[in-house]
Amino acid sequence: MNSEILIKNGRIIDPANDIDKKCDVLITDGRIAEVGSVKKTVQTVIDAEGKLVTPGLIDIHVHFREPGDEEEETIASGSTAAVAAGFTSVVCMPNTNPVIENETDIEYIHRKARQTRKTHVYTMGAITKGLQGVELAEMGFMAEAGAVGFTDDGRGVQDPTVMLRALKYAAMFDVFIAQHCQDEAIAGKGVMNSGYYSTILGLPGIDPLAEQAMVWRDIQLLKKTNVRYHAQHISTTGAVELIRQAKKDSLPITCEVTPHHLLLTEECCAEYDTNYKVNPPLRSAEDVESLKQAIADGLVDALVTDHAPHLQSERELEFLTAPFGIASLECALALYVKALIEPGILDWPGLIRLMTEKPAKIIGVDKGTLGKGKQADVTIIDPEAEYTIDVSTFRSKSRNCPYHGWEVKGKVEKTIVGGEIRYEA
Amino acid sequence: MALKRKSKQFKWHRKHLLGLRELSAEEITYILDTAKGFEQISTRSVKKAPPLRGKVVVNLFFEDSTRTRNSFSLAANRLSADIIEFTKKDSSVSKGETLLDTAKNLEAMGIDIVVIRHSAGGAPRFLSRNIDACVINAGDGFCEHPTQGLLDTFTIRKIKGTLEGLKIAIVGDVAHSRVARSDMWAMTKLGAEVTFVGPPTLMPTEIGRLPVKVSYSLDEVIEKVDVINMLRIQFERLGGNPFPSIREYSHYFGLTVERMKKAKSDILVMHPGPINRGLEMESEVADGRNSVILEQVTNGLAVRMAVLFLVNQAAAQSK
Numbered sequence: 001m002n003s004e005i006l007i008k009n010g011r012i013i014d015p016a017n018d019i020d021k022k023c024d025v026l027i028t029d030g031r032i033a034e035v036g037s038v039k040k041t042v043q044t045v046i047d048a049e050g051k052l053v054t055p056g057l058i059d060i061h062v063h064f065r066e067p068g069d070e071e072e073e074t075i076a077s078g079s080t081a082a083v084a085a086g087f088t089s090v091v092c093m094p095n096t097n098p099v100i101e102n103e104t105d106i107e108y109i110h111r112k113a114r115q116t117r118k119t120h121v122y123t124m125g126a127i128t129k130g131l132q133g134v135e136l137a138e139m140g141f142m143a144e145a146g147a148v149g150f151t152d153d154g155r156g157v158q159d160p161t162v163m164l165r166a167l168k169y170a171a172m173f174d175v176f177i178a179q180h181c182q183d184e185a186i187a188g189k190g191v192m193n194s195g196y197y198s199t200i201l202g203l204p205g206i207d208p209l210a211e212q213a214m215v216w217r218d219i220q221l222l223k224k225t226n227v228r229y230h231a232q233h234i235s236t237t238g239a240v241e242l243i244r245q246a247k248k249d250s251l252p253i254t255c256e257v258t259p260h261h262l263l264l265t266e267e268c269c270a271e272y273d274t275n276y277k278v279n280p281p282l283r284s285a286e287d288v289e290s291l292k293q294a295i296a297d298g299l300v301d302a303l304v305t306d307h308a309p310h311l312q313s314e315r316e317l318e319f320l321t322a323p324f325g326i327a328s329l330e331c332a333l334a335l336y337v338k339a340l341i342e343p344g345i346l347d348w349p350g351l352i353r354l355m356t357e358k359p360a361k362i363i364g365v366d367k368g369t370l371g372k373g374k375q376a377d378v379t380i381i382d383p384e385a386e387y388t389i390d391v392s393t394f395r396s397k398s399r400n401c402p403y404h405g406w407e408v409k410g411k412v413e414k415t416i417v418g419g420e421i422r423y424e425a
Numbered sequence: 426m427a428l429k430r431k432s433k434q435f436k437w438h439r440k441h442l443l444g445l446r447e448l449s450a451e452e453i454t455y456i457l458d459t460a461k462g463f464e465q466i467s468t469r470s471v472k473k474a475p476p477l478r479g480k481v482v483v484n485l486f487f488e489d490s491t492r493t494r495n496s497f498s499l500a501a502n503r504l505s506a507d508i509i510e511f512t513k514k515d516s517s518v519s520k521g522e523t524l525l526d527t528a529k530n531l532e533a534m535g536i537d538i539v540v541i542r543h544s545a546g547g548a549p550r551f552l553s554r555n556i557d558a559c560v561i562n563a564g565d566g567f568c569e570h571p572t573q574g575l576l577d578t579f580t581i582r583k584i585k586g587t588l589e590g591l592k593i594a595i596v597g598d599v600a601h602s603r604v605a606r607s608d609m610w611a612m613t614k615l616g617a618e619v620t621f622v623g624p625p626t627l628m629p630t631e632i633g634r635l636p637v638k639v640s641y642s643l644d645e646v647i648e649k650v651d652v653i654n655m656l657r658i659q660f661e662r663l664g665g666n667p668f669p670s671i672r673e674y675s676h677y678f679g680l681t682v683e684r685m686k687k688a689k690s691d692i693l694v695m696h697p698g699p700i701n702r703g704l705e706m707e708s709e710v711a712d713g714r715n716s717v718i719l720e721q722v723t724n725g726l727a728v729r730m731a732v733l734f735l736v737n738q739a740a741a742q743s744k
Binding site for chain 1: 523565
């Protein structure tokens with residue numbers, strides 16, 4: 001057994017304990033034994049001079065496509081990619097085939113994850129059976145089997161009475177309800193943001209109002225219930241302002257933002273490159289600014305990738321018919337560095353907080369910290385390492401990533417999961 | 426005159442015609458000038474010229490079309506090309522083959538020019554990136570219909586001499602119209618002032634960023650314009666219920682004999698066809714003395730010959 005690991009001389013960033021200092025971390029029997037100046041001699045010593053040592057990164061929004069679309073991604077390939085990207089925990093979305101909607105489905109995900117032994121893999125369950133938005137799925141059984149929350153992600157729960165019922169019912173369990181905030185009546189058959197570019201490209205648009213209307217509606221429902229609500233991948237100024245007010249009103253609401261909504265705009269679709277087709281769609285430059293401001297103001301609770309792998313053959317389609325989704329798990333950290341650290345919106349502790357402590361809180365797991373006695377999930381980052389994103393090196397099965405060729409900074413050196421080194425650069 | 430001389434020095438280099446948005450005024454003028462040269466072929470006793478002899482043109486049509494497809498076929502015929510007709514019904518697309526595979530299979534047979542009509546905006550551009558053959562857009566979703574834009578512009582230029590300073594109204598379902606977009610790009614680039622006229626529910630998003638004026642009143646606009654292009658109501662593309670009834674639409678936006686009384690006496694009345702008679706236009710107007718609807722069709726042939734000729738030439742030069 002690798003009973004002891006000593007990480008020497010790194011810059012320890014542990015936002016949950018307000019730590020940002022140069023020192024050592026000792027891991028004993030899979031748990032954090034000490035953070036400070038450690039004199040002990042152990043067999044495995046990692047020199048982290050010039051590196052950041054942080055709690056293992058957590059991505060609470062990934063699509064690993066298993067069961068059903070294993071040609072696009074599997075829990076094995078996805079979690080191998082995740083661990084190489086510094087993630088020690090991920091949360092899978094339930095919009096697989098079949099949909100994750102009962103305790104057997106939840107156990108299946110967990111079993112696959114155990115067999116791979118890369119990251120911790122959590123899953124959410126569906127809010128409604130078959131994501132149909134009509135009948136509630138078995139939330140209780142799923143929660144008992146370990147579902148960390150519920151969502152119909154891929155689409156939003158359209159019927160307000162169903163959503164209200166879900167929010168009420170979920171209060172029985174210590175879970176949260178997450179929503180893909182999009183009113184389908186407004187969004188229609190849109191494939192990109194509704195605006196100047198959809199007009200000149202002759203593509204049906206998704207009005208930002210589709211997101212705003214759904215967030216507004218859910219906030220009204222939330223006032224009648226008492227359960228944690230999480231707005232997934234928000235992308236518009238309208239949603240930001242509604243959430244700002246709801247937080248002021250002390251409602252139990254959290255939200256997340258993806259790298260593509262921080263780095264890319266609708267203009268990217270101008271050449272009909274399907275790598276830019278994503279839902280919610282890439283929005284305007286003003287929306288991007290609003291999201292960055294929201295992060296600067298502390299309104300955003302988690303950074304997520306919404307890693308959505310697709311086959312190459314599905315990208316080689318007309319923009320109108322190609323599926324939605326960007327696979328960005330493996331370059332996520334560098335993308336956040338580019339979007340948030342380089343322009344000075346967040347410092348490193350601020351970024352790490354949104355990738356560890358805060359998302360752990362949303363999903364209700366005792367992680368995202370280097371506190372003494374906690375499970376030793378640790379990520380070691382070289383903040384100065386520069387590299388060029390090359391999708392051909394991805395461990396993910398898919399390559400639908402618009403960042404190929406980007407020059408970026410910030411690389412994961414080592415990923416330790418439960419006291420085991422699971423990835424080394 | 427200055428423009429004309431300039432266009433003679435100009436060298437055409439595009440092997441695809443995907444849209445008019447990316448073309449310069451000079452390029453558009455060059456196509457129109459080239460089309461002028463092809464006009465007389467149709468009036469000769471032997472209606473054929475040799476420039477595309479030995480070349481294969483495929484009409485790849487994923488949407489219904491009579492006028493455009495026949496016009497392209499005839500244009501290719503007159504330039505001595507061989508033609509393959511591919512329509513959705515007799516293709517394997519219904520068996521689930523992708524657009525790209527369909528095109529690659531055709532390419533494997535040795536085709537030179539693909540004329541594509543598709544319901545997805547951007548499909549021709551997508552194809553041009555993935556195959557070697559020349560690609561000509563014959564209408565993609567509600568993005569562009571460049572040869573229609575060119576033939577409309579050609580028709581106006583032929584009669585009025587120039588586009589410069591003309592006031593042109595484009596009336597109807599602008600939101601779902603590729604013709605409106607291609608007309609807008611071509612006509613404004615050549616110096617015309619274009620006004621989109623129709624109900625707000627049929628105007629595209631962020632229209633304020635397009636180089637056009639917008640009006641909801643045909644009665645106000647009709648007095649001022651030199652050209653009026655009436656778009657067809659595309660029932661197949663209309664989502665929901667953008668206007669309460671056809672009766673009400675016709676009342677506000679139909680080109681009636683009564684309304685024509687307010688127009689300039691030399692106004693050109695255009696329509697990309699097929700006409701919904703009595704709906705967007707009364708028959709008396711469609712067949713009236715201001716109508717150039719059939720000239721548009723005739724000119725379409727010359728314009729399409731010019732486009733086939735130019736892309737083929739550019740492809741030959743790039744080899």
